[in-house]
Every structure is written in structure tokens, then in C-alpha cells.
Amino acid sequence: MTTVAEPVTAPASLAGPRRRALRRLLRNPLAMTGLVVVLVAVLAALLADLVAPYPAARTDFSAALQPPSGRHWFGTDELGRDQFSRVLFGLRASVTVGLAAVGLSMAVGVPLGLLAGFYRVLDPFVSRLVDTMLAFPFLILAVGLAAIRGASLVTAVVAIGVAEIPLVVRVTRGETLRLREMDYVSAAVASGASDGVLLRRHILPNAVNALIVQATVTIPAAIIGEAVLSFLGLGVRPPTPSLGVMLASAQPLFRDGPWMVVFPGLAIVLLTLAFNLLGDGLRDALDPRESHR
């Protein structure tokens, strides 16, 4: 063991690589565009009460089904509600579900992945568990949950979060398997580090990059997932504004108010596109070798 002589610090604890990655990210125009759109959307969602021109639930039957205009940028629905305001409030549901679902999948998936990758004995059990979860397509899982718990925002978060757990487990497990063979981990073992210290101090910090990339793929998927579930009536229920709920109520009014279909959908596309661009940029920045292959 010649490696014992070398310093026993995990590379990720150095600030250098992270700062270089940040610089690479800042120089990527597409990723920066994505970041700006994401920030604007998150701010709009947070401050919807302040920035929305009308309260989300205010009906005005004298102004029902109006096409987009200076007064109502995105038009109004059959109850005369301002669609622009409702899109802003809808973003709140999208962002909430997106972040909460990813948080849930990470909270469960990361420990499972670490354990499966670190302890060979546990691996078969975790792998079978993951296979069982993967045997339920996301929507079928959501259907089951909605049947048991009823449709709600929480149901949507749980359905999407649980559906993402297997992917998080796989990524974490793969990283753990790779990292535990590294020389610096062997060195830490030789110097008497306990399993807990190995996992917390040496393996997890170095798996973070892969998890960040995974999260940027998962968040847009979760946002679309929320819209789909709410559209089908399995997620957020009216009158709570959600982009999916808006599209569902727009479907029967195709002929009279096509704008009701266009704008909530564009909002979803813009938001997911922005997250995807940011995610691509982050992947390039954090792992330049991987992306140029």
C-alpha cells in the first residue's frame, strides 16, 4: 500500500474543481439562458400573489372567453378568469411538485444506493426492490396511489418521487461502486476510518456531481409529471391553479378558446426546456470529459 503515504483527503473537499466547474458554467450561454428562465419562473411562482395582475380565482362573467389582449395577456377562460395570472399561480404547483418530488427521491434513493454499493450483502435485496418499483410504470403507480389516497398535490409528489427513486438508487450505487475502489478510499480504510466516515466523508461528497446532474434531469421530468397527473385528474384538483388543470379544463373548449390550450402548455415547455439546457450545461461543467466523448 504505497497510497497510505499520500494525503488522505477526498478530492471533492478542495474548492478548486468546483470553482472551475462554476466558471465553465458561467461561460456557457445556453446554460445561462436556461438559468435565467428558471430563476424568473421560480420568482414568479414565489411572488405570484404580488406580480399577478388579477387574483387567480377571480371570476368576471362579463369578460368570459376573451382572446389575448392588453388587459388579459393570455386571454380569459369560460369563467372570465385571467389566464396569465393563473399561469403564474400554476407555476407554483409545478415548481413545488418538481422540487419536492426530487427531494423525496433523493432522501430515499441516496441512502439505499450508498448501502447497496457499499455492502455487497445488501446489493441483491436493494436491486430486487428497485426492479419491483421499476415494474410499475409511473402512471400506473400514480393510478394506484390516487385510488388509495385520493388525488391531490401530495399524491402527485409521492407518485413522481417514488417513480424516480430507482434511478437515484442506480446512479448512487454505481458511483459508490466506482468510488470504493479508489486509492484514497483504500487509504482511509487503512488509516482506520469507520464505514460511516467512509460513506459520509469520502464517498457521498464525491458522488454529489452525479446526483446534481441526475436532479437536473429529474426536475423537468417531475414538472411534466405534475402537469400530466393534474391533466388526468390524478394530481392537483381544481380550483387550485396548475398548468395541467388549466389544460384539462381547456380541452372541451377547444373551438371557443384555443388560447386556453396554448399558453399553459407553452409555460410548461419553456420551463422544462430551461431546466434541460441548464442540466446539459451543468453536466458539461462538472464532467467535461464525459460530455465531449
Add this chain to the structure above:
Amino acid sequence: MRRYLLRRLLESVVTLILVTMVVFAGVRALPGDQVRALAGEEADPAALEQLRHEYGLDQPIPVQYARYVAKAFSGDLGTSARTGLPVADTIRHALPVTLQLSAFAVVIAVLIGLTTGVLAAVRRRTAAEWAANTVALLGLSVPNFWFGLMAVLIFAIAFPVLPASGFVSVFDNPVESFRHLLMPAVVLGSGLAAVIMRQCRSAMLEALGADYVRTARAKGLGGAQVVLGHALRNSLIVVTTIVGLQLGVLISGAVVTEQIFVLPGFGKLTIDAVFTRDYPLIQGVVLVTATAYIGLNLLVDLLYSVIDPRVRVGGAVAQ
């Protein structure tokens, strides 16, 4: 090879058993008493007990589970709480719609994905590559249910060239079936097409830089022959895997697509079952989907080992 097959088969069986346990436990987790729901609120305790006995609900849980599995695998999935028809029959009627839709969607996705993927790899740094990449990024970012709504808006309402809803079986009237399924299939296949395009492009780029392609060129083979005969052939392995990995996405997508285009398939059945709280039907639908999904994944893995000999050799060595 045989050991690899056996191991995959065994894994699938274990997963399937776990799935039946989850479905069985899921029904037990439902709010409310099933027997009371069947008998009505007015039923007296003796009648409830009688029903409980008839349905075997007074037996220990493991016995109930064993009975449930035995019945399910002999094709008895119970009767729909709403229509009173056998769940298995209800599913059997809906399935052809979904199968035709999904098959059509996969064909469209593979056709579009492969052509644009090859094009983007061969015509590097041209407008064609840029266009293909943009379309792929849009395909990944545009949720297919919104794409579906927009397609209806454009092709059925603004310019009425295609029907907005309804289903005609390909076996009854191929032309009308094509007209009815074209829009739903393109919508369902769009996301898959984008994924295939991206994977095909990178696999092609790698293949085109490989030694055997250079050898083929050095032998004097023409451009098309090298691209299609050598590079594309190897890229197909990747495409098979992707289609396999995306099956779950396809199943979920079918549910949404059927809802938008009002197709009386498996997906619409599923959503309707949730809204009418038809628990036996939900249970059946979930079990059938999960079983089909496990079976299809196994099939893709086997297909994969046929296409790529390295997989089965690797699998055997790993043992």
C-alpha cells in the same frame, strides 16, 4: 448462455412475485371495508359475516394472498364493481386498441429516430444536423399530452384533415384505422423518436470513427454501404435497448394519449376505473400492466443477447 437466460428468468419471477404482493397489499390499504361496500350500509352483522366467509376474507392473510395469486394466474381477476363484468374480459376488449396504438407509435418513432439520427451523424455541422438536434430537444421538452392537444387544435379543428377522436381497428378498415391512429401514434411516438435520435446519433458517430469502418472504406466500399451496412448495424443494438428502457414511458404515454383522443383502450379504462373507484378493475389493470412490463423487459434482454453476442458471453463469464 443458458445460465444467463435462467438467471434473467429467475429474477423476473422474483420481481413478479413481489409485484403481486404489492398489488395485494395495496387493496388491503384501501380506505373503507370492502364487504360493507358490497353489502350496503344497512346490512346486519350476520350478513356481513356471511359475505366475509364467501369471499374468503375471514381466512388468514397468507391464505388470502395464495388464493388471490392462484386465481389471478388462472385468468380470474374478479368482477368489475361497476359493470359486474369479469375484469379479465374488460381488459381483453380494451387491450387491442392500446396494442395497435403502441405498435404504430413504435414504428413511427423508430423510422423518424433512425433517419434523423443517421442524418445528423453523417451530415455533421450542417443545417440538417442542427435541425435534427433542435427537433430532438423539442421532442424531449414538449410534454406529449400538450403536443396532442396542439395537434388536435391544428389538424382536426383549424384544418379538419384528420378525425379528433375515435378508434377503428386495423383489421376492420385499414385506411380509416390509419387516419384515426396517425395523430395519436405520432404524439405517442414523438418522445421516443427524440430519445432514439439522440442515441442513434452518438452511436453512429462512435461507429463511424471506429477501425472496422475505416477498413471497410479502405476496401473501397461506397459511402451508403459503409453507413448502412456497417455503422448502422452496430448502432441498432443501442436502439433496441432504448426501446426496451422506454417501454414504461410508452405505457404511461398511451394512458394520456388515449385520454386526449378518446380511444377506448387500456389507458382510458385505467383512468375511468380510478374515477369510478372500481377497485377490482384497478387491481387487475395494475397487475396486468406490471406483468406485461416485466415480460417485455425480459424479451428485450433476450433479444439484446441475440443481437450482441458480447452480452451473453459477458453474462456467462460474470457467473
